[in-house]
Amino acid sequence: MGPRVVYIEELRDHVGDEVTIRGWLFNRRSSGKIRFLIVRDGTGFLQCVATAKDTEPQSFELCERLPQETSLVVIGTVRADPRAPGGYELLLSRLQPVQVPEGQFPITLKEHGVGFLMDHRHLWIRMRRQFAILRIRDAVLWAVREFFKREGFVATECPVIVGTQVEGTTTLFPLDYFGEPAYLSQSGQLYLEATCMALGKVYWIGPAFRAEKSKTRRHLTEFWMAEAEAAYFDHEDNLALQERLVRYVVEYVATERRRELEFLGRDATKLLAEVKGPFARVTYAEAVRIVNGRGVPMEYGDDFGAPAEDALSGHFGKPIFVERFPAKIKPFYMKRAPDDPSVVLCADLIAPEGYGEIIGGSQRVDTEEELISQLREYSLPLEPYRWYIDLRKWGSVPHSGFGLGVERTIAWICGVRHIRETIPFPRMLDRLYP
RNA sequence: UCCCGGGUAGCUCAACAGGCAGAGCAGCCGGCUGUUAACCGGCGGGUUGGAGGUUCGAGUCCUCCCCCGGGAGCCA
Numbered sequence: 001m002g003p004r005v006v007y008i009e010e011l012r013d014h015v016g017d018e019v020t021i022r023g024w025l026f027n028r029r030s031s032g033k034i035r036f037l038i039v040r041d042g043t044g045f046l047q048c049v050a051t052a053k054d055t056e057p058q059s060f061e062l063c064e065r066l067p068q069e070t071s072l073v074v075i076g077t078v079r080a081d082p083r084a085p086g087g088y089e090l091l092l093s094r095l096q097p098v099q100v101p102e103g104q105f106p107i108t109l110k111e112h113g114v115g116f117l118m119d120h121r122h123l124w125i126r127m128r129r130q131f132a133i134l135r136i137r138d139a140v141l142w143a144v145r146e147f148f149k150r151e152g153f154v155a156t157e158c159p160v161i162v163g164t165q166v167e168g169t170t171t172l173f174p175l176d177y178f179g180e181p182a183y184l185s186q187s188g189q190l191y192l193e194a195t196c197m198a199l200g201k202v203y204w205i206g207p208a209f210r211a212e213k214s215k216t217r218r219h220l221t222e223f224w225m226a227e228a229e230a231a232y233f234d235h236e237d238n239l240a241l242q243e244r245l246v247r248y249v250v251e252y253v254a255t256e257r258r259r260e261l262e263f264l265g266r267d268a269t270k271l272l273a274e275v276k277g278p279f280a281r282v283t284y285a286e287a288v289r290i291v292n293g294r295g296v297p298m299e300y301g302d303d304f305g306a307p308a309e310d311a312l313s314g315h316f317g318k319p320i321f322v323e324r325f326p327a328k329i330k331p332f333y334m335k336r337a338p339d340d341p342s343v344v345l346c347a348d349l350i351a352p353e354g355y356g357e358i359i360g361g362s363q364r365v366d367t368e369e370e371l372i373s374q375l376r377e378y379s380l381p382l383e384p385y386r387w388y389i390d391l392r393k394w395g396s397v398p399h400s401g402f403g404l405g406v407e408r409t410i411a412w413i414c415g416v417r418h419i420r421e422t423i424p425f426p427r428m429l430d431r432l433y434p
Numbered sequence: 435u436c437c438c439g440g441g442u443a444g445c446u447c448a449a450c451a452g453g454c455a456g457a458g459c460a461g462c463c464g465g466c467u468g469u470u471a472a473c474c475g476g477c478g479g480g481u482u483g484g485a486g487g488u489u490c491g492a493g494u495c496c497u498c499c500c501c502c503g504g505g506a507g508c509c510a
Contacts (some may be wrong), residue, residue, distance in 0.1 A: 027471080051467065059472080083468060094443040104444070109471045110459050111446050115502045212508055213435060225510065304508075357510060405510030
């Protein structure tokens with residue numbers, strides 16, 4: 001048995017010790033009699049230093065030959081050295097290859113085009129930038145779970161195969177369910193409304209599918225949403241909850257993943273400043289005026305396009321709730337404002353810096369009469385929604401909820417322009433491989 | 435679906451007005467005891483996305499198709 005096996009992220013506690021690291025060869029450099037290996041192990045990257053004096057001869061020889069992405073076990077002494085990236089390095093005693101690649105690894109440390117990288121996504125995720133983003137993704141999802149746990153929400157699940165269309169079939173992926181038409185869910189919301197009447201405050205993190213043929217940096221056909229629904233929550237409770245969630249997530253990531261944010265060139269201080277104070281809050285009508293005032297044409301009744309969202313986020317420099325949209329451009333399940341039935345008690349949360357809408361939420365229709373009349377207004381059939389209507393017959397209460405777009409949130413926190421890098425294997429229009 | 439841009443070596447790109455298809459990196463060989471995408475010297479590397487057309491001659495011009503990227507609409 002060799003020295004104790006440790007992970008790179010634990011090295012600060014092992015300075016002076018001889019340890020074993022199991023990982024992959026990320027890069028190597030040589031200056032003749034001194035050779036440097038960069039080894040990664042999933043928790044970080046480590047510089048290993050090999051010299052003829054300190055390193056066992058056969059291992060020293062291998063340092064000059066092993067190709068990129070060789071899986072290997074390295075044994076050496078941990079030491080702190082300011083010349084090492086990360087501050088710690090391993091003085092290599094010996095190494096043992098696990099598997100040596102025959103050819104050259106497709107992804108080098110040089111430039112590559114996006115198309116090439118996407119075709120090699122299964123290997124691309126081993127590179128430093130992707131490593132940082134995916135570890136931030138992990139932190140975002142943990143933060144969401146921790147937040148809801150603290151707020152007393154119950155974790156639950158929604159079906160992914162559904163028979164009901166939420167708003168028209170064009171955005172749904174159809175499925176043959178033993179001869180019955182079925183779809184991949186575009187949101188768990190309707191089911192969450194049922195579940196919150198049983199468990200009070202509920203949330204789930206699950207996939208959502210949109211068959212829309214959109215081709216932008218903000219869209220995936222398969223993406224993840226953190227959805228919450230709470231009985232007895234009105235519109236105001238809903239916004240307060242969302243604001244606490246977003247602030248919690250950002251503060252959590254800024255603390256737990258500072259190193260990764262730094263690597264991405266993201267200024268954690270700026271992020272924290274953006275969520276520190278109360279979020280901006282405007283009505284849809286005010287938002288339209290602001291957008292117009294910044295030179296982006298749009299009329300009352302239009303939905304916000306990407307340029308309009310960018311204009312808004314540029315105006316405030318912090319997250320913005322846009323409330324009270326015209327009912328006509330929002331789905332059937334949103335509750336009308338009591339003082340103005342042409343608008344609904346909803347809000348979209350627009351992220352700062354042009355990252356777009358990260359939350360959509362609303363107070364829901366809670367009476368059977370309203371619900372049936374709105375389904376009719378939207379020309380939707382009542383039959384598939386029978387169970388949903390049923391909820392309004394048996395102790396219906398005011399309730400509200402929202403869905404947070406996980407990838408857009410990660411893109412904003414990471415400061416990456418395209419959300420395809422925020423999920424291990426993005427599904428997009430014309431992108432099903434790998 | 436629409437509007438742009440592109441497809442040349444393993445990768446990133448160049449090639450004037452139609453006239454011998456090139457560079458950097460990667461790879462291989464050699465050098466270097468503190469490298470940071472290391473550096474220095476040498477070597478090999480091509481059905482120019484596909485099909486057809488114009489021409490003495492096509493990477494370059496024309497037609498169709500395929501693929502990729504950027505943006506729009508729709509949304510989280």
